[in-house]
Amino acid sequence: MFAEVGVYTTQPARRPFTYAVPPGMALAPGMAVFVPFGPRIVQGIVLRLSERSEVEAVRPISAVMDPEPLLDPARIALAEWMAEEYLAPLWECVACFLPAGFGQKPVTMVSPVDVPPLLPVYPKDRAILQYIAAHGRVTLDELRKAVGQVSLTTLQRLQQEGHLTVTQGLARPTGRPKFERRVALTVEPAAARAEAERLLAERPRSVEGRVLLRLAEEPDLPLGAVRALGATPGHLERLAERGFIRAYDRRVERDPVAAVRGGSRPPPVLSAEQAAAADTAWRERVTLLHGVTGSGKTEVYLDLVGRALAAGGGAIVLVPEISLTPQAIRRFGERFGDELAVFHSRLSTGELYDQWFRVERGEARLVLGSRSAVFAPVRKLELVVLDEEHEWSYKQSDPVPRYHARDVALKLGELTGARVVLGSATPDVVTYHRAETGQIARVELATRLAPAEDGSVTEGALPSVQVVDMREELRAGNRSMFSRALRQAVREALVAGEQAILFVNRRGSARFVLCRDCGFLPLCPSCEVAMSLDAEATIHAMLRCHHCGRTKRLEERCPNCDSLRYRPFGVGTQRVEAEARAVFRGARVARWDSDTARTRDAHERMVAALEAGKIDIVVGTQLLAKGLDLERLTVVGVVDADVGLSLPDYRAAERTYQLLSQVAGRAGRRDRPGRVYIQTYEPEAPPIVAAAEHDYRGFYESEIAHRRRAGYPPFSRIARLVYRHHDEAAGLEEASRVARELRVLRDAAGRAEPEILGPTRPFIPRVRGELRWQILLRGRAPGTLIGQVRLGERWQVDIDPASLL
Numbered sequence: 021m022f023a024e025v026g027v028y029t030t031q032p033a034r035r036p037f038t039y040a041v042p043p044g045m046a047l048a049p050g051m052a053v054f055v056p057f058g059p060r061i062v063q064g065i066v067l068r069l070s071e072r073s074e075v076e077a078v079r080p081i082s083a084v085m086d087p088e089p090l091l092d093p094a095r096i097a098l099a100e101w102m103a104e105e106y107l108a109p110l111w112e113c114v115a116c117f118l119p120a121g122f123g124q125k126p127v128t129m130v131s132p133v134d135v136p137p138l139l140p141v142y143p144k145d146r147a148i149l150q151y152i153a154a155h156g157r158v159t160l161d162e163l164r165k166a167v168g169q170v171s172l173t174t175l176q177r178l179q180q181e182g183h184l185t186v187t188q189g190l191a192r193p194t195g196r197p198k199f200e201r202r203v204a205l206t207v208e209p210a211a212a213r214a215e216a217e218r219l220l221a222e223r224p225r226s227v228e229g230r231v232l233l234r235l236a237e238e239p240d241l242p243l244g245a246v247r248a249l250g251a252t253p254g255h256l257e258r259l260a261e262r263g264f265i266r267a268y269d270r271r272v273e274r275d276p277v278a279a280v281r282g283g284s285r286p287p288p289v290l291s292a293e294q295a296a297a298a299d300t301a302w303r304e305r306v307t308l309l310h311g312v313t314g315s316g317k318t319e320v321y322l323d324l325v326g327r328a329l330a331a332g333g334g335a336i337v338l339v340p341e342i343s344l345t346p347q348a349i350r351r352f353g354e355r356f357g358d359e360l361a362v363f364h365s366r367l368s369t370g371e372l373y374d375q376w377f378r379v380e381r382g383e384a385r386l387v388l389g390s391r392s393a394v395f396a397p398v399r400k401l402e403l404v405v406l407d408e409e410h411e412w413s414y415k416q417s418d419p420v421p422r423y424h425a426r427d428v429a430l431k432l433g434e435l436t437g438a439r440v441v442l443g444s445a446t447p448d449v450v451t452y453h454r455a456e457t458g459q460i461a462r463v464e465l466a467t468r469l470a471p472a473e474d475g476s477v478t479e480g481a482l483p484s485v486q487v488v489d490m491r492e493e494l495r496a497g498n499r500s501m502f503s504r505a506l507r508q509a510v511r512e513a514l515v516a517g518e519q520a521i522l523f524v525n526r527r528g529s530a531r532f533v534l535c536r537d538c539g540f541l542p543l544c545p546s547c548e549v550a551m552s553l554d555a556e557a558t559i560h561a562m563l564r565c566h567h568c569g570r571t572k573r574l575e576e577r578c579p580n581c582d583s584l585r586y587r588p589f590g591v592g593t594q595r596v597e598a599e600a601r602a603v604f605r606g607a608r609v610a611r612w613d614s615d616t617a618r619t620r621d622a623h624e625r626m627v628a629a630l631e632a633g634k635i636d637i638v639v640g641t642q643l644l645a646k647g648l649d650l651e652r653l654t655v656v657g658v659v660d661a662d663v664g665l666s667l668p669d670y671r672a673a674e675r676t677y678q679l680l681s682q683v684a685g686r687a688g689r690r691d692r693p694g695r696v697y698i699q700t701y702e703p704e705a706p707p708i709v710a711a712a713e714h715d716y717r718g719f720y721e722s723e724i725a726h727r728r729r730a731g732y733p734p735f736s737r738i739a740r741l742v743y744r745h746h747d748e749a750a751g752l753e754e755a756s757r758v759a760r761e762l763r764v765l766r767d768a769a770g771r772a773e774p775e776i777l778g779p780t781r782p783f784i785p786r787v788r789g790e791l792r793w794q795i796l797l798r799g800r801a802p803g804t805l806i807g808q809v810r811l812g813e814r815w816q817v818d819i820d821p822a823s824l825l
């Protein structure tokens with residue numbers, strides 16, 4: 021008997037290795053084992069068993085690591101598909117499906133035996149045996165912590181004498197509870213307040229006074245919150261001695277959903293449109309749920325999850341990481357309480373590990389999470405939902421495997437028979453094209469819902485959108501970055517006590533050239549993407565196409581209208597913030613970008629400040645566009661809609677459309693009508709016109725025509741090879757060698773495709789001090805060709821890359 025094993029190795033092997041199964045070893049696909057690999061023993065997962073081996077002289081499997089299979093046959097097939105599809109190391113693909121922490125070093129476990137011989141005489145031996153007799157199976161680390169230094173030789177001797185057994189095992193970070201130190205009031209709040217007032221009257225800056233005052237408001241706080249008031253251990257001790265407070269440790273649940281559990285809130289009655297959508301999605305294999313923002317898509321997902329659970333099966337719901345807010349989790353928790361498990365990147369390894377096994381044991385049948393939740397071991401999978409399916413955060417760019425969760429979900433659906441539902445207000449053009457050509461089903465939710473306090477819903481209005489031609493503003497003598505219309509609207513909102521967002525499209529903006537008089541943007545004639553200033557050019561300002569490498573000198577005048585106002589453009593959030601403060605005197609202005617909203621806490625604090633009405637105007641980047649639902653937000657200004665359009669990426673128009681629709685969707689979500697101003701030098705650009713008219717169809721028609729003409733996805737697939745090197749000559753040489761080899765292989769096969777572009781320096785020419793080169797391949801299956809070339813460690817392969825920058 022032989023076993024094909026996916027082996028934990030840093031060698032980028034895309035295939036399994038064959039081992040012999042020792043007689044008597046009970047083995048099944050999906051089990052974790054130890055195998056010899058070179059001079060070492062490493063972990064692996066059994067993928068298949070077979071009677072015959074193609075390889076001679078195979079080595080035997082060393083040991084079974086865990087008798088329970090960790091992957092089922094569908095997941096094994098999916099891991100192997102990923103390795104092929106993304107040209108990724110097989111082990112990394114298998115590891116996606118394993119519980120967190122598995123990839124770490126296996127640990128030495130020491131277990132007691134059932135019938136131990138008499139206790140040995142050495143004190144150290146006795147201590148060891150007493151400890152394991154009391155605690156059962158322990159890790160060597162634990163044992164060492166308890167009894168001091170213990171050598172492996174000692175353990176092996178004790179094993180030979182029959183006192184204990186030593187095994188290698190999976191580190192299971194379970195059972196060790198986590199505690200949080202807290203401070204609680206031990207008197208009535210009124211008494212605390214009285215004492216606080218006395219202390220503060222005596223000394224206005226008394227820390228003890230402030231602590232008591234805070235605790236009078238909230239009588240039980242984490243120690244950190246009290247420390248933040250300036251309290252030292254000394255202060256707290258004094259207050260404790262005087263009987264006002266006590267400190268204690270509270271057990272922290274490793275169940276991150278605990279707070280929202282316990283719910284089984286009755287579902288609302290679906291509208292006819294929603295019910296029809298759910299019926300279709302339940303019947304079909306793959307369905308695009310195309311619904312405007314606020315049209316009730318989430319209720320449709322909840323309904324489908326209910327059906328999956330009622331059928332005795334499970335479901336996975338994927339949402340972009342940034343949308344995985346406490347509110348979103350609560351919505352699922354309230355409905356499906358105990359069945360819910362949540363996976364996201366902020367959980368500790370221990371939490372992830374616990375959740376993984378809850379799902380694996382079938383205790384939680386609904387998984388809600390960001391992209392990697394697609395790998396959760398849900399049994400009898402009935403449903404996979406991707407909300408905001410157009411989001412590029414579903415694509416993992418680093419580390420390997422560089423997978424796209426949507427494609428993995430589709431393949432998972434194929435392998436398990438689960439239905440797949442792709443929901444979005446602005447579907448990916450590729451997904452919409454699949455629906456248009458009948459490869460997947462499509463349902464629409466066309467009505468925006470306006471929920472009322474009493475739980476009823478009425479039809480809501482989409483905000484009105486005005487496109488402002490910035491060339492006109494210039495002609496009228498307005499040189500500010502805010503148009504007259506936007507300025508007026510913001511002033512009106514401020515007077516009415518409403519809020520405004522000023523949205524800045526910032527990425528790489530300083531390197532695009534635009535004519536302020538006619539809106540002309542230089543495009544590469546063969547790639548149809550914007551050419552941008554070459555960051556590495558030193559003598560003359562050069563424009564470069566970062567796809568094919570074509571360059572030309574930057575003209576002094578606009579080639580279209582001869583204007584001298586043909587210049588780089590783009591403004592930063594800081595400048596917009598400064599101007600907003602100057603123009604809207606007295607308004608409370610905040611900035612929200614990757615500098616100020618670095619952590620999720622900062623993000624949540626900002627949302628809270630907005631909700632509490634402590635901010636009037638917020639200036640921000642794309643981070644703002646997602647998920648905000650503010651009652652008093654009525655005005656949205658897009659300061660520079662063009663910048664996104666000029667990114668050298670064939671999806672520039674699509675992203676601009678999605679972003680504008682999303683930002684616009686933030687305004688007027690409740691009963692106050694919303695107004696949106698899109699400032700642009702290109703008021704006729706199709707994505708801008710379509711976003712202004714809430715016309716997805718119009719956008720799609722123009723975009724798909726462009727993709728067809730220029731041969732971009734869905735009419736081809738793109739693969740990107742990036743090479744990094746600190747040395748210019750060496751980097752260019754290696755990049756050229758690979759490009760040449762690819763062309764030779766393609767030509768030798770007598771084929772015209774894939775098209776091979778480059779090598780060239782990409783839009784972002786260096787990362788962390790290393791220079792970069794890129795080769796783009798475009799064709800039906802560019803991966804197949806890449807699979808035939810030998811690439812060293814410095815190469816990165818990305819199939820269907822999220823970014824071409």
Ligand SMILES: Nc1ncnc2c1ncn2[C@@H]1O[C@H](COP(=O)(O)OP(=O)(O)OP(=O)(O)O)[C@@H](O)[C@H]1O
Pocket residue numbers: 288289290291294311312313314315316317318319320445469470471475476477
């Ligand atoms: N059938 C219904 N009856 C009552 N209220 C509903 C119904 N469907 C949806 N709602 C409410 O309408 C609001 C919008 O619905 P939901 O959040 O499901 O829309 P969505 O399309 O997922 O929104 P978004 O695109 O912003 O994520 C929510 O407050 C929801 O509770």
Ligand SMILES: [Zn+2]
Pocket residue numbers: 535536537538539540578579580581582583
């Ligand atoms: Zn011009």
Ligand SMILES: [Zn+2]
Pocket residue numbers: 544545546547548565566567568569570
């Ligand atoms: Zn080009």
